[in-house]
Amino acid sequence: MKQYSRWYHPYDIDEKYNKRVAYFSMEYGIDQPLKIYSGGLGFLAGSHMRSAHDLRQNMIGIGMLWKYGYYDQVRNDDQTMRSQFSEKHYTFLEETDITVTVSVNNHPVKVKALVLKPEVFGTVPMYFLTTDIPENDYLARTITHRLYDPEESTRIAQSIVLGIGGGKVVEALGGADLYHLNEGHALPLAFWLLEKYRSVEQVREHMVFTTHTPEKAGNEEHDIHFLDRMSFFNGTPLEEVRRLTRIEGHLFNHTLAALRLSKVSNGVSKLHGEVAKQMWHENEGICEIISITNAQHAHYWTDDDLWDALQSGNDQALLQRKKQMKHLLFRIVADQTGKLFNPEVLTIVWARRFAAYKRADLLSHDLERFLEIVNNSEHPVQVIWAGKPYPFDEGAVSTFNKLVKLSIKQPNVAVLTGYEMELSRKLKQGSDVWLNTPRRPREASGTSGMTAAMNGSVNFSVQDGWLPEFSRHGENSFILPIVDTTLPTHHQDTEDHKNLLHILENDIIPTYYYNHDRWVRIMKQGMYDVLPFFGSDRMAHEYYEKLYNY
Known part of the structure; x- marks a missing residue:
């Protein structure tokens, strides 16, 4: 034998x-x-x-x-x-x-x-x-x-x-x-x-x-x-x-x-x-x-140069490497969509399975307000969606396609296909914010946020899955207030959407553009806090x- x-x-x-x-x-x-x-x-x-x-x-x-x-x-x-x-x-x-x-x-x-x-x-x-x-x-x-x-x-x-x-x-x-x-x-x-x-x-x-x-x-x-x-x-x-x-x-x-x-x-x-x-x-x-x-698995998912910069206390090298990784991600965005994203602009990524309870489109529920945020000339926001709906789930595919159609005429919005391990790694390494919007408590774990934090992407999430064991709002992540889960689903969605945009407009965007030292502290704290406990x-x-x- x-x-x-x-x-x-x-x-x-x-x-x-x-x-x-x-x-x-x-x-x-x-x-x-x-x-x-x-x-x-x-x-x-x-x-x-x-x-x-x-x-x-x-x-x-x-x-x-x-x-x-x-x-x-x-x-x-x-x-x-x-x-x-x-x-x-x-x-x-x-x-x-x-x-x-x-x-x-x-x-x-x-x-x-x-x-x-x-x-x-x-x-x-x-x-x-x-x-x-x-x-x-x-x-x-x-x-x-x-x-x-x-x-x-x-x-x-x-x-x-x-x-x-x-x-x-x-x-x-x-x-x-x-x-x-x-x-x-x-x-x-x-x-x-x-x-x-x-x-x-x-x-x-x-x-x-x-x-x-x-x-x-x-x-x-x-x-x-x-x-x-x-x-x-x-x-x-x-x-x-x-x-x-x-x-x-x-x-x-x-x-x-x-x-x-x-x-x-x-x-x-x-x-x-x-x-x-x-x-x-x-x-x-x-x-x-x-x-x-x-x-x-930390060794598989993390960028060595980013971690070397973190551990040596070299913030300049850390930010330079983060910008390089944004460039690498944005080459994929340009290749798939013909859009040239700017590495200086705050970049939010939502990427995971398109299951209904994960609410891929929560960020865009108020379309007019969403477009005002991404197209603001003083402090714009770039948004990337990616994920593979179950191919026979018509509702999930429809949500994906709705976001594609929304993105086509928006220079700061992209929807990527082919969400597998390499694209997942690039999205985590090239994003500033990793967005997670499940209906609590229906996300058992949600591990993508772990590998995002390992790569200097700041978690912005509903308090579900692994997040209660990791997150400290405003210190290593940004966390939505817990919504009453006995409310009807559409009321929960409305409340979460309201809180999502409030934190984005009043905390995340101002911090990224006008309080850069605080942003770097939050990013680094997320990297420090995610390992070793959230390593496999x-x-x-x-x-x-x-x-x-x-």
């Missing part, structure tokens, strides 16, 4: 992290060339795999090799968004001799594992699963074509491949002490573990779970009979599934089942941990929900300390 077809690491395991952990995630944002991610869940998982490598942890990653990735975000002739699905080929992934069989809709499907070796991107060994091989018929081959396929049966098949196929791949590598579900997508793993251990108590002893979202859409539910027909439960009789998960109705909630079949689970910020407890506490038999705050080495350590060794 080839060397990489068994449990192998290129380093001596640190004894603090000796437990063998297999980490399951539907997406990973590891590096720009490997396009198997859609957003924050993937970025988080990628940073975790990098820090696990840096800390010499006894972990491997299990994921999916998406033939068409998530999608390529391009433009129609009128500049609006178009979703393009093009084949991806990766010469840096290597063959293994591991092929396993899973049952999907009572049909055998072959699942092949390819390996991403640690030396390629500095991660723990990672195994990516594909069904797009000659041994399968056409329908089976399409299971691993698109991340988050809109077809329900395909999505369920993807969970089976990741969970059961992934479990069998781990077994072929020598097995693990613990199986970590990053979100509920790999839940069929629990039923494979039930077959392996023959005891639900043993399943709980070997499985832990991270829940990432308080959003209903992020906590999948499917008809339990449909799941049974699809072979989701790995042959476990339906009556036994109901007994083990205590789910009696026809809708099977993946998150609830994971909470009942795991030893312990975690939310991804202190606030989200509390929100998750409130969401699920009325359900009997769930495991304890703790919190481990998300973080990002702390997070990867806490997963062993709090979750794996629970």
